[in-house]
Amino acid sequence: MNVPFAKMNGLGNQIIVADMRGRTDRVSAEAAVNINARAETRFDQIMAIHDPRTPGTNNYIEIINSDGSRAEACGNGMRCVVQALTAEQGRHRFIFETVAGILFGEEGEDGLITVDMGTPKFAWYEIPLAEEFADTRQVELQIGPIDAPVLHSPSVASMGNPHATFWVKDDVWSFALDRFGPLLENHPLFPERANISIAQVTAPDRIILRTWERGAGLTEACGTAACAAVVNGARTRRTARKATVTLPGGDLAVEWQPDDHVALTGPAEWEWGGQLDPATGAWTRDEAA
Numbered sequence: 001m002n003v004p005f006a007k008m009n010g011l012g013n014q015i016i017v018a019d020m021r022g023r024t025d026r027v028s029a030e031a032a033v034n035i036n037a038r039a040e041t042r043f044d045q046i047m048a049i050h051d052p053r054t055p056g057t058n059n060y061i062e063i064i065n066s067d068g069s070r071a072e073a074c075g076n077g078m079r080c081v082v083q084a085l086t087a088e089q090g091r092h093r094f095i096f097e098t099v100a101g102i103l104f105g106e107e108g109e110d111g112l113i114t115v116d117m118g119t120p121k122f123a124w125y126e127i128p129l130a131e132e133f134a135d136t137r138q139v140e141l142q143i144g145p146i147d148a149p150v151l152h153s154p155s156v157a158s159m160g161n162p163h164a165t166f167w168v169k170d171d172v173w174s175f176a177l178d179r180f181g182p183l184l185e186n187h188p189l190f191p192e193r194a195n196i197s198i199a200q201v202t203a204p205d206r207i208i209l210r211t212w213e214r215g216a217g218l219t220e221a222c223g224t225a226a227c228a229a230v231v232n233g234a235r236t237r238r239t240a241r242k243a244t245v246t247l248p249g250g251d252l253a254v255e256w257q258p259d260d261h262v263a264l265t266g267p268a269e270w271e272w273g274g275q276l277d278p279a280t281g282a283w284t285r286d287e288a289a
């Protein structure tokens with residue numbers, strides 16, 4: 001009843017790829033919490049590969065945060081899925097379906113993986129926000145002393161999942177994101193909570209970014225947050241539509257293409273494999289070959 005899994009990472013974003021093909025059950029929230037409770041398998045997201053649900057797609061992917069909640073999108077995790085399936089099948093291009101829609105992934109000759117993350121959404125009800133904002137390039141939200149807020153006026157967008165990008169002039173490491181992150185993630189403005197990022201633009205094609213992820217906390221990298229930062233940077237004229245985003249774990253390349261799709265390029269790394277029970281989260285590590 002166990003399924004194979006791989007412990008992987010996408011730029012230090014801790015990912016577990018679980019092979020749920022040929023089964024009708026799902027990785028339970030309880031299993032996710034139990035897997036995350038063990039040091040060796042502490043993770044940010046589980047990417048569960050299921051049989052396809054729609055003709056023309058290769059697989060349906062379910063994304064589970066470390067708190068057991070489900071996410072609509074995960075850029076770093078999708079790259080890990082592409083790498084795992086490329087290693088297994090020898091093919092390089094895949095079409096996936098998630099709750100947020102259809103997306104493409106491809107491993108290049110250089111080993112870097114590009115994922116088409118789809119089109120960003122900017123309407124307040126699409127993100128979603130709890131109240132109407134005509135312009136989501138800058139919404140009223142602040143934290144810290146009322147007359148001297150530490151973070152304020154984020155740009156918000158959906159990359160399938162909700163993101164707020166707070167623009168800062170100072171070093172992103174000078175902010176206590178561990179303290180502000182949980183408050184902003186759960187702010188009443190975000191009925192489905194949100195991923196919270198602080199972004200420093202250092203050149204029109206360069207952003208330094210830290211993210212507090214919804215359902216996972218501080219992470220080394222968040223692919224969809226990098227996409228949201230570039231899209232929000234471009235529509236507020238802070239950046240070009242193509243930029244390198246430097247995250248604690250390293251660099252990602254993001255391009256908001258003329259066809260409105262956002263392409264995310266970066267590495268993925270396989271660490272080790274094992275077998276897990278998707279109901280309880282009990283797992284064993286495979287013997288090294």
Ligand SMILES: N[C@H](CCC[C@H](N)C(=O)O)C(=O)O
Pocket residue numbers: 013044045065070071072073074075076077161162195213214215216219221222223224225
């Ligand atoms: N690590 C992910 C994002 C996970 C999203 C999740 N935290 C949520 O939206 O709930 C990424 O690379 O895009």
